[in-house]
Amino acid sequence: MAASSLLRSSPFFLTPQPPNPRTTTTNNPPKFLTIKATISSSDKPTDTTPPPPAIKHRRPADESIRQEAHRRTSTERHNNFSAKYVPFNADPNCTESYSLDEIVYRSRSGGLLDVQHDINALKQFDGNYWKSLFDSRIGKTTWPYGSGVWSKKEWVLPEIDSDDIVSAFEGNSNMFWAERFGKHHLGMNDLWVKHCGISHTGSFKDLGMTVLVSQVNRLRKMNRPVVGVGCASTGDTSAALSAYCASAGIPSIVFLPANKISMAQLVQPIANGAFVLSLDTDFDGCMQLVREVTAELPIYLANSLNSLRLEGQKTAAIEILQQFDWEVPDWVIVPGGNLGNIYAFYKGFHMCKELGLVDRIPRLVCAQAANANPLYLHFKSGWSDFSPVKAKTTFASAIQIGDPVSIDRAVYALKNSNGIVEEATEEELMDAMAQADSTGMFICPHTGVALTALVKLRNSGVIRPTDRTVVVSTAHGLKFTQSKIDYHSKSIPEMTCRLANPPVPVKADFGSVMDVLKKYLLSKDSKE
Numbered sequence: 001m002a003a004s005s006l007l008r009s010s011p012f013f014l015t016p017q018p019p020n021p022r023t024t025t026t027n028n029p030p031k032f033l034t035i036k037a038t039i040s041s042s043d044k045p046t047d048t049t050p051p052p053p054a055i056k057h058r059r060p061a062d063e064s065i066r067q068e069a070h071r072r073t074s075t076e077r078h079n080n081f082s083a084k085y086v087p088f089n090a091d092p093n094c095t096e097s098y099s100l101d102e103i104v105y106r107s108r109s110g111g112l113l114d115v116q117h118d119i120n121a122l123k124q125f126d127g128n129y130w131k132s133l134f135d136s137r138i139g140k141t142t143w144p145y146g147s148g149v150w151s152k153k154e155w156v157l158p159e160i161d162s163d164d165i166v167s168a169f170e171g172n173s174n175m176f177w178a179e180r181f182g183k184h185h186l187g188m189n190d191l192w193v194k195h196c197g198i199s200h201t202g203s204f205k206d207l208g209m210t211v212l213v214s215q216v217n218r219l220r221k222m223n224r225p226v227v228g229v230g231c232a233s234t235g236d237t238s239a240a241l242s243a244y245c246a247s248a249g250i251p252s253i254v255f256l257p258a259n260k261i262s263m264a265q266l267v268q269p270i271a272n273g274a275f276v277l278s279l280d281t282d283f284d285g286c287m288q289l290v291r292e293v294t295a296e297l298p299i300y301l302a303n304s305l306n307s308l309r310l311e312g313q314k315t316a317a318i319e320i321l322q323q324f325d326w327e328v329p330d331w332v333i334v335p336g337g338n339l340g341n342i343y344a345f346y347k348g349f350h351m352c353k354e355l356g357l358v359d360r361i362p363r364l365v366c367a368q369a370a371n372a373n374p375l376y377l378h379f380k381s382g383w384s385d386f387s388p389v390k391a392k393t394t395f396a397s398a399i400q401i402g403d404p405v406s407i408d409r410a411v412y413a414l415k416n417s418n419g420i421v422e423e424a425t426e427e428e429l430m431d432a433m434a435q436a437d438s439t440g441m442f443i444c445p446h447t448g449v450a451l452t453a454l455v456k457l458r459n460s461g462v463i464r465p466t467d468r469t470v471v472v473s474t475a476h477g478l479k480f481t482q483s484k485i486d487y488h489s490k491s492i493p494e495m496t497c498r499l500a501n502p503p504v505p506v507k508a509d510f511g512s513v514m515d516v517l518k519k520y521l522l523s524k525d526s527k528e
């Protein structure tokens with residue numbers, strides 16, 4: 001049987017089993033994977049007889065995919081994968097830890113927490129095993145592995161019953177080869193945009209929220225005191241929270257800074273039935289309030305202060321490696337606000353290295369709006385001392401954050417990846433967004449911030465023309481159409497809007513239309 005059909009029909013296809021000490025020694029993958037790994041294109045079997053079709057095990061007609069997954073979970077329980085909360089970046093001798101079923105967001109000393117996986121249990125399988133397992137799950141509808149997040153379940157929330165998972169089959173977002181933008185504007189041939197915003201609610205937040213809301217679903221089934229889930233938001237966290245909660249029938253409460261988020265983002269939680277509080281403060285003010293409120297009421301905190309969120313977000317890093325056939329890009333550029341995501345990317349890459357899927361990690365760049373740049377200022381000071389800032393209005397409104405909760409996580413990620421922080425002025429980010437759009441993308445202003453960082457690092461020669469570079473696009477451009485309207489109608493005070501492309505008013509008669517079109521075609525001709 002061909003190795004691929006062996007893989008597909010094997011009971012190991014969907015879930016890794018613990019190694020049987022009688023047949024497997026530590027670090028030896030199960031036999032079928034050894035077979036797959038050793039068949040290279042040069043020594044393919046010469047027998048051209050097509051392999052017999054893989055046997056399809058259709059579930060009983062009265063069983064849903066959830067129930068089927070639940071049935072399967074009972075066999076998965078034989079594995080000994082586990083995870084717990086530990087203080088972030090703690091001394092190796094520290095013994096403080098918490099079960100993921102506890103409701104805890106901070107360590108005893110008030111520091112951040114991190115989800116720590118039992119790496120030794122995961123290491124019972126080698127890198128090739130994990131690569132094959134993750135690759136085998138892409139594009140399927142098998143619950144919950146059709147999700148880009150849950151296809152890595154063993155590395156995310158290994159102990160949750162698949163039946164408790166709340167998922168929209170998020171993740172597996174496309175990687176756009178930015179051919180024209182790279183070639184014409186930067187002289188680059190290996191530039192990619194990871195479209196994390198082409199997603200269920202239009203931003204990368206879905207990746208983390210599926211994990212958090214699934215855990216809440218589990219806690220509620222365990223009768224833990226969780227009446228609702230709450231967050232402070234600049235628009236994307238609230239959209240994801242309200243959608244996932246609505247799909248699980250869990251009340252959601254969102255704290256939004258009044259008049260500081262886009263209309264599309266505001267309407268998302270409203271439509272999904274969240275309890276929406278519009279507060280006369282900025283995001284940092286909302287964050288402070290939600291922390292105080294969740295300490296008093298049985299409302300579970302859904303911001304990235306809660307390290308569960310980052311377990312989902314880290315899968316975007318694993319996906320990038322997967323999409324490059326497990327080859328490591330040179331650079332990954334991420335726009336930063338509350339600063340959970342830059343650490344999530346670091347964590348995903350680092351886990352892949354630690355578990356032998358790759359041999360290095362990319363250099364990370366965190367890009368901030370100059371109007372909300374506390375991390376940039378910290379980086380420029382040589383990481384000397386950190387001071388929050390009062391964030392000013394920016395078109396990149398989702399990263400208008402002056403006192404990021406994950407500052408320590410971000411600094412750790414950047415120091416350990418030989419990372420860099422860049423900033424973008426309003427004009428730079430809007431021009432970058434317009435330029436990218438003119439090459440076929442339709443990005444959000446935050447991605448414009450990341451692209452500006454790329455342009456600066458390319459112009460200074462830090463990023464070389466042939467470096468494989470991934471820019472992370474964090475939200476869908478359709479959530480930010482007003483900024484594009486303002487730009488293309490040149491209605492932004494003190495901004496040239498040099499790439500504005502406003503519609504041309506023309507009289508509705510043949511002659512006028514012909515005149516305008518001839519002029520346009522001539523101008524195009526002379527540019528060729």
Ligand SMILES: Cc1ncc(COP(=O)(O)O)c(C=O)c1O
Pocket residue numbers: 203234235236237304335336337338339340341342398399444446474475
């Ligand atoms: C669209 C968008 N991009 C980037 C970010 C920054 O992510 P983080 O807060 O994890 O740094 C956010 C949220 O802050 C966002 O909503």
Ligand SMILES: N[C@@H](CCOP(=O)(O)O)C(=O)O
Pocket residue numbers: 231232233234235236237238302303304305337338340398399
């Ligand atoms: N951009 C975020 C800000 C909050 O970030 P979080 O990751 O801590 O929830 C948003 O969309 O609300």
